[in-house]
Amino acid sequence: DGGITQSPKYLFRKEGQNVTLSCEQNLNHDAMYWYRQDPGQGLRLIYYSQIVNDFQKGDIAEGYSVSREKKESFPLTVTSAQKNPTAFYLCASSISDRGPLDEQFFGPGTRLTVL
């Protein structure tokens, strides 16, 4: 089955700890994205990557970091500098970087709770 996997589904961390969220896709898509979802605020873009070894900040990148060493993988690290990290995190991918006209396919999400 082709798709996007995110792990784990639920993640608990103590305040001050860095944590890395996994995102893997086997759709052979060039572009990948990380969104944060909070109640009543829709989806906000954290980082996106149009191609391997390249990525760009989204609207709320502060306190987050990413890497794109492989086409199929786009891990997100939530650092201790993120002031309010508790949220639902969604990873997505699209076939190319030719524009916003490509459908974005979403993973099932990871719910991060910082205690």
Added chain:
Amino acid sequence: GENVEQHPSTLSVQEGDSAVIKCTYSDSASNYFPWYKQELGKGPQLIIDIRSNVGEKKDQRIAVTLNKTAKHFSLHITETQPEDSAVYFCAAPAGGTSYGKLTFGQGTILTVHP
């Protein structure tokens, strides 16, 4: 950048009724408007989209209309069923045609009562 406003935030209908969700956008250069459906515990999934060169698009019980002059677009669901219950998001390209970037609305929680 693009600003997308979505209304209502919650919508409750009886099975068989129609549901309408509206979004407004700010950037007149935007040319692509997708709608996503998110079921409980899952990621959003594209259900329909419209390009700026058409005013309406239908897919079975779902339709989207676009008014470029007024800069708003709407999702119409007819003959609603309980399985339509979900959160619906509209979106528009961030900053006009910025590659891959979408700005999402705040979401509408649709509940269809049997």
